[in-house]
Amino acid sequence: MIIKTSNQIPHIPTVIAQTDRLSESEWLKYRQQGIGGSDAAAVLGLSPFCTTRDLYYEKTGIKSAVGNEQNHVAKQVGHLLEPIVGEIFSRKTNLKIIRDNTMYSHPGYPFMIANIDYFVEMPDGTRAILECKTANYNTQDKWADGAVPINYELQVRHYMAVMNIDTAFCACLFGNNENEFAYRRIYRDFDYEYDIIEQEKHFWEEHIQKRVEPPYTESGDLVIESLRKHYGGADKSVPAVSLDGNLSGTIEKYFDLRSQKLELNRQADDIDDEMKRLSAKVIDFMGTGCNAVCKSGPNEYYISYKPSYRENISKDGIDALRTFHPDIYDNFVTKTESRRFTVTRKELGA
DSSP states (O other), X not given: OOOOOSSOOOOOXXXXXXXXXXXXXXXXXXXXXXBOGGGHHHHTTOOSSOOHHHHHHHHHTOOOSSOOHHHHHHHHHHHHHHHHHHHHHHHHHTOEEEEOOEEEEOSSSTTBEEEOSEEEEOTTSOEEEEEEEEOOXXXXXXXXXXXXXXXXXXXXXXXXXXXXXXXXXXXEEOSSSTTSEEEEEEEOOHHXXXXXXXXXXXXXXXXXXXXXXXXXXXXXXXXXXXXXXXXXXXXXXXXXXXXXXXXXXXXXXXXXXXXXXXXXHHHHHHHHHHHHHHHHXXXXXXXXXXXXXXXXXXXXXXXXXXXXXXXXXXXXXXXXXXXXXHHHHHHHOOOOOOOOOOOOOOOTTO
């Protein structure tokens, strides 16, 4: 039982290991022994990359049939660029940063572990935490207006709880230019921290220690991707699966929702067709023009009808490339698997 108080009792984090002395496999074994900061969002069902079930598999050593090499590469790149992100942060803030190569755990909740990128020496003599990130240029909107992506915020709040530190910074580099850079300061919130610890404790004790798979609660796309990784590719030789009777309600609901969607799509198609008829009147008036202006009462509308061009290879061209230049075809064409989920209904007795 976690006692919720407005002022947490100060503590000194426990040193588990020096990470610079560990091999990657040794480091991964240590990570399996607890919940790290990067796991916090998955525990709370708020990770954009990982379901709670995926995290359960990772901590219990259950290997998925399909790896996630792309995510692995992104993690490796982020790790390699940490010193650069730290250097830019230090230069922009005039704050000294100190590299840390220690793995810690919370003395009261030893399942909570932390690997800190850097400590920051604050002007008042205290220390803060610096978490370094790299991200795609197109993700900058997630940092707009002082915001921090929720998975990163949960990560540093987890670290503040383990380390008993009241301030953290999260810095992110979006490209190869230090002007494409953002950092945010996050202050400790004991009520928020209590909720995080409570949910991590429940996940660790009720799922990891008892070996009970957590339910899927995340978005459909993330859950289906998790299942795809866990089970692997399709096997057409498997006979038709007879579903458990408890799933009949699931199938009925899916079928009903599909019917609702078809009706909404029909309405959307009607609206789209009407919009096209209206736009055709304007296009007819514009002729070969690409831009137009229209005033209507207090409003002024700007219309654009600009062309765009792209190059495509026809199916015949692809067939010819496969036939006459198979070496080129094999080098540039990749094959991926996709599976379409469909449900048909037959009235019994009909």
